[in-house]
Amino acid sequence: MVRIELQIDLNYEIDEHGADFVFNIHAAHTLSQTISAEKLLLSQPVSTRLHTDPVSGSRYLRASGLPGHLALTYSATADLLHHRAEPAQLAEVPVRDLPPEVIGYVYPSRYCESDRLINLAIREFGGLPQGYQRVMAIRDWVQQRVTFRPGASNSNTSAVDTLIEQAGVCRDFAHLMIALCRALSIPARFATGTDYGADVALGPPDFHAYVEVYVGGRWYIFDPSGTAIPMAFVRLGTGRDAADVAVATIFGGVKAQPPVINARAVDDPSRGMELPHHCREALSTDSGPLA
Amino acid sequence: MVRIELQIDLNYEIDEHGADFVFNIHAAHTLSQTISAEKLLLSQPVSTRLHTDPVSGSRYLRASGLPGHLALTYSATADLLHHRAEPAQLAEVPVRDLPPEVIGYVYPSRYCESDRLINLAIREFGGLPQGYQRVMAIRDWVQQRVTFRPGASNSNTSAVDTLIEQAGVCRDFAHLMIALCRALSIPARFATGTDYGADVALGPPDFHAYVEVYVGGRWYIFDPSGTAIPMAFVRLGTGRDAADVAVATIFGGVKAQPPVINARAVDDPSRGMELPHHCREALSTDSGPLA
Amino acid sequence: MVRIELQIDLNYEIDEHGADFVFNIHAAHTLSQTISAEKLLLSQPVSTRLHTDPVSGSRYLRASGLPGHLALTYSATADLLHHRAEPAQLAEVPVRDLPPEVIGYVYPSRYCESDRLINLAIREFGGLPQGYQRVMAIRDWVQQRVTFRPGASNSNTSAVDTLIEQAGVCRDFAHLMIALCRALSIPARFATGTDYGADVALGPPDFHAYVEVYVGGRWYIFDPSGTAIPMAFVRLGTGRDAADVAVATIFGGVKAQPPVINARAVDDPSRGMELPHHCREALSTDSGPLA
Amino acid sequence: MVRIELQIDLNYEIDEHGADFVFNIHAAHTLSQTISAEKLLLSQPVSTRLHTDPVSGSRYLRASGLPGHLALTYSATADLLHHRAEPAQLAEVPVRDLPPEVIGYVYPSRYCESDRLINLAIREFGGLPQGYQRVMAIRDWVQQRVTFRPGASNSNTSAVDTLIEQAGVCRDFAHLMIALCRALSIPARFATGTDYGADVALGPPDFHAYVEVYVGGRWYIFDPSGTAIPMAFVRLGTGRDAADVAVATIFGGVKAQPPVINARAVDDPSRGMELPHHCREALSTDSGPLA
Structure with missing residues (x-):
């Protein structure tokens, strides 16, 4: 814990x-x-x-x-x-089997124009084996192409802008990764939380935006900006994209x-608490509330 | 009825x-x-x-x-x-008083980039008295500027595109009207249904896209493309925009x-049934399901 | 002089x-x-x-x-x-009569996407009498809609962006006015120079971007941002838009x-020099170089 | 010949x-x-x-x-x-040495938003040896990513659209290749001509759009859509992009x-005429007119 x-x-x-x-x-x-x-x-x-x-x-x-x-x-x-899982065992869920409350997350949203990225996503990722590993390949692709640069984007910036201009902050990495997943009919959503362990060179601790992707029947955490330690993210909100889960809408x-x-x-450790660290297992915070 | x-x-x-x-x-x-x-x-x-x-x-x-x-x-x-109301009595609801399930409809969505239209909406409509009549002014503004022209838009076309290019079909009129309402913090959503009474010159009967706006504590129907008789719309779905309520997502x-x-x-008439006709009253289909 | x-x-x-x-x-x-x-x-x-x-x-x-x-x-x-002219006497030049070196200025360019604004321009200005006065109407339309706000735009911002977001600096006013003129087949180009007489509240003297429009057989000066005194503009460059005439391309x-x-x-005055002032006459710097 | x-x-x-x-x-x-x-x-x-x-x-x-x-x-x-050259001997020309009439072709234009693609171009091609071969790598990159599909684009479609949506016609391939070259400060222009030898499956013979890039002190032909035989292109016009050289502007x-x-x-052959064929040499039509 x-x-x-x-x-x-x-x-x-x-x-x-x-x-x-x-x-x-x-x-x-x-x-x-x-x-x-x-x-x-x-x-x-x-x-x-x-x-x-x-x-x-x-x-x-x-x-x-x-x-x-x-x-x-x-x-x-x-x-x-967290619920932890072995990445190799997490398969994608066919659209026909997605729960009704999940299916909305394959649709495009304000900052994740997945409808425009279908050709690109199929060309880049269509040939990979399906599952958690394919989602990791998308995360890596985004991380390799986009440069973390505060000021390079603003509150209107969308996944398409980030794909073109290849610079932004955690929110932009998240939007692009989400759009690519949805273009392949993989449900993906935007999560906000607090970060931990981020490189101090990137600035003081801040709110963080990351991604949750639905594979193997649960929502798993991905951090496309690669700036922090996912195990320590405290989740505030999840939604279609930043439009839904602004920390403050004014x-x-x-x-x-x-x-x-x-x-x-x-x-x-005596009380079962460990320090957050990078791990190779898949982590899920389980999307459900306390029922 | x-x-x-x-x-x-x-x-x-x-x-x-x-x-x-x-x-x-x-x-x-x-x-x-x-x-x-x-x-x-x-x-x-x-x-x-x-x-x-x-x-x-x-x-x-x-x-x-x-x-x-x-x-x-x-x-x-x-x-x-329908629930019918006198337009002059329908006030806008301040954001602070919106029900939780309504507030998401003031946020921007894939085809309704209200976040980019705030200056424009305030300049055009900010000075008008608030309420149903202001929403009608937005509807008229859209109707006057956009020309109904099949083929002028496609499934990627958004409110911003329609504002610039000023031509489209019912879906495009709806997206633009929704985006302008949201830019003023008025909740608005996209509705699909079947039309009735449309000018045959526009083609055979088809699915129809229109708008529902939350004023006076309910969702009221608006038809920005002005092509049909709202009283006869059979509602299929409602959502943020066309991404949510495609008639068929394939x-x-x-x-x-x-x-x-x-x-x-x-x-x-003997059974209380009237033919659909244009009326000056505000019409609501009540958003709620059979509870 | x-x-x-x-x-x-x-x-x-x-x-x-x-x-x-x-x-x-x-x-x-x-x-x-x-x-x-x-x-x-x-x-x-x-x-x-x-x-x-x-x-x-x-x-x-x-x-x-x-x-x-x-x-x-x-x-x-x-x-x-300057060459000075009576505005009422400056007619638009039909496309068929434009000199070859002028015709390129009715085509769209990087920051002036006139090809997307044809419907809008015709709807707004198509019914006005042609000539210098119509161009003034375009200038006024832009000036009324766009707010001068440093930081609201960047070097990628185009006329379409400014039309949507309605805020920017002199360069953005110029691009939007140019795009609207071209959408009506009126040749318009981007000019850079030094300003004079600008409201000190807008900041220290700076480079200025303004517009030259071809009417009555010459290029006339227009200042859509309305921030300075056109009679005092020292012209540095002219081009399709800001892409052509950056003060410094690095x-x-x-x-x-x-x-x-x-x-x-x-x-x-003893040497025929007057102080720059606003005047109602049309001013041209004559596009030609010293032949 | x-x-x-x-x-x-x-x-x-x-x-x-x-x-x-x-x-x-x-x-x-x-x-x-x-x-x-x-x-x-x-x-x-x-x-x-x-x-x-x-x-x-x-x-x-x-x-x-x-x-x-x-x-x-x-x-x-x-x-x-054609002027023919050995690809390996054609170096890029540093900006400082470009002739004045060439330098405009490194600036962005309506359909070639090179200013937005600088990060991407540097990431993809910045590490390659400079020269004709790097331009070929850009051509191949475009050809591998974009699918030839009539109807996928329209007259408003730009390089950024094509990069995102990855489908289009010869004009779109050309715009994207040009934008990527310019993002690296390599002068590139849009050429129209008639094609020859195109796959009949793509439709009847048509006008063709292709690219000329300035390397080794001349403009060389590239055909990013790869649909025809460059040696047989009869050049009609060259310009910044399709806005300048429409076959018919109406x-x-x-x-x-x-x-x-x-x-x-x-x-x-008796009169020195050969049939057009694909060749590995670089072909230039020399940009100059009959002086």
Whole structure:
């Protein structure tokens, strides 16, 4: 088991009209991710509502901010107990056998225009043996072609843009990998979380975007930007792409400061806790919420 | 009440590998749309599975077609009893008050890149009084700018393309109207159905794409292409955009013939049935399924 | 006559491989623009070649920079004696009567995708009386829709992007106006120069991008961003769009500092010099070089 | 020497307003391409003007068509005497040494967005030895990735679209190859001509689009679609991309029938004429006109 102690600090300046927020900063409740010791502090005396998506376990916090400064601090302890599998044993699931709640993830979305990439995906990956290994080949292909370069992309950048311009941040790597999987009818979705173990040269700890792909009957984690240690990702949300799971969707005139994120792994073998590390097994956080 | 007797005929040639289909041709079960006398015939002895989406009431049929010809005939009687409202009384719902299952419809999607249209939407519509009438102004704006021209667009065409090139079919009108609504944080979704009363000059009866917008606490029907009579639309599916609710999503090598669609209104005032006609009231089919 | 005393300072840091430059910072030699007292200083002892385009009079300086700092200073005096015309008397020229060297400017180019804007341009401007006034209507349309916002665009941004996103800098205003003119078969080209009289709130004096449109048998100046005084523009280059007339096209690894530009008008009525001011007459710098 | 006897038949229906045409169907006069026995017939008694571009030798015919049917027949004999070179001896020319009239062909253009492909081009081809062989590697890369499929593209399709969707016609292959060359600062241009020897499965003889790349101090022919025999191409025009050298640019309401093209090689060894065949040498038609 991996235990992560997490703290997220967000700061905004809201203009004179006030602004509405939808935050997705609560760690998701899933079968593999147990959350405890959760605290949420807002600097304004505003009412909030927390909604848990019944399918994904993602939690959305809505708040209406008043003009002026708004600070939000979220802290929690996340215990991660992944389902692990042998990569060679994870087969792709034929479209005819996909569960209804999964099939939407083979369709194109705002930032993952898989409908335009079908020829390319078939040419590059169509001849490979199907399964987890083919998905790994897609991940590697993306990682080899795209350069991590903050500032090279913006919030409008899509998978097609990234395929052409070959530079971006974790979100762009994720969108391109997802689009390629879907072009082959492999369900893939966008996940946001907190990273851990990222190269400090890439900047301070930040929110992270990565990919979950449905093979062998479960959603498995892939990290196409290759910047962090997947075993330590605390999942916040999953969706079609970044449009669905922005950490903060803001309606109104707001200036945001960079988030401050702290994710510390607890190293206590006596209690069965191990430090996060790269591993060759496939890791799944099981998509389901606590039923 | 409007009663529509419906028949849909689809024909495909499937290549030697066979193909998987997800059809969305069953009329949706909703509180306002009652379906009876339903029949489905397939020319191949293949097993099918029908899945009803618990939120939208849309029904998805999955089938694995064998090589060769596949014919599918669906017929049903749909009784439509719309919720009607006075347009002037339908206000927009602030983001903070949107139900959780509605909020996803203010986000951009594959064919509705609302994130790129915010400046434009605010400039064109930001000064208008909020409510149903503003949505009508968006509908009119789209209708005035886009020319109905089969062949001017294809399955990759998005709202941004249509805004630039100003020609397309009903699907393109719908995508552009949806994108503009979302750019103003008004929830809007894509609906497919069968049309009725369309100008014969536009071709034989066909599937139709239109828009539902969430105002006054319900989803109301809008027909930006202005080609048919909304009161007679039999709803098949709703989704983010055409990616979600294709009448047929096909995985494999298949040639499709044009669909043949027959929608006949029953004119029987003695049983409370009226013929579909244009009306100035707002019409809602209530988004909910039969709970 | 308007006399402008001009100084341009450019500074670059060149990486260890050196870099090639094509500068277009010399004021063009045209029938209306007489250049004197010209000086060019480079901080590196590198050989340069100056090429004058025989058609446009634009001058291109090529230099191969060595690793390290490269500073370039160009100064000159430009005497501007515009051809002036009464707007109401400037008719559009039918395509059949365009001179061969002009016809290329009705074709689409990298940043001016006029081929996609034909429906839109005809709908918006097709019913207006032809001539200079119609071009003014296009200029006003662009000015009303696009917001001047540094950082909203980048070097890949095209007219279609600007039409959608409605924000940009002078270059983007110019591209959109050019694309709309060409969509109506009105020849239009991109011009670079130095600005004068720009609102200081927009930042320090800078290079400027504006538009020349061929009506009444000559190229006339239009300033769609509306940020400066056209009578004082010192023309550097003209081309299809920004791809042709970058102030500096750089081949190699180079970091550029912001340019420092000084354009001072000489106020000496005794010698026939007037200060630049906005005027209602049409101004042409005559496209031709000193034959 | 290769002798081609050429006939081109074009047919149009012009609407009631008449229409202006700019044709580029005359075989270019160049040092390597000698034209004789030229005939032009128009079915309407309209005046025409023929303009020869002084730089490229391309000839443009302007005509104003009357309402109704317009038929145009052009026939000529073209004697092609290519400059031939050993591929291994053709080096790339550094930007600093490019002639002024060539440098424009490293800039991006409407259908060749080389500015967006720099990372990709460097990653794929940056490590290869420079010269003709690197250009061949680009040609092969394009040929391997793009599938020849009429109907997969339209007149708005650009190199970026083709890179993503990987299907198109000769024009699309050419645009993508050009964009990749320019992204590496190798001058490349679009050429139109008549093809010869194309696989009949691809359809009847047609106009052809191919590429000329500037290496070793000359423009050499490349045929990225690989559909015909370069030695027999009769050059009509060259330009930045298809925007510059449309076979017919039409201003007005016109319906075009498919062109009928006949290109016959004369096989007469006694007069030094050989039949066109694939050869491993580099072929140049010398860009210059008859000076």
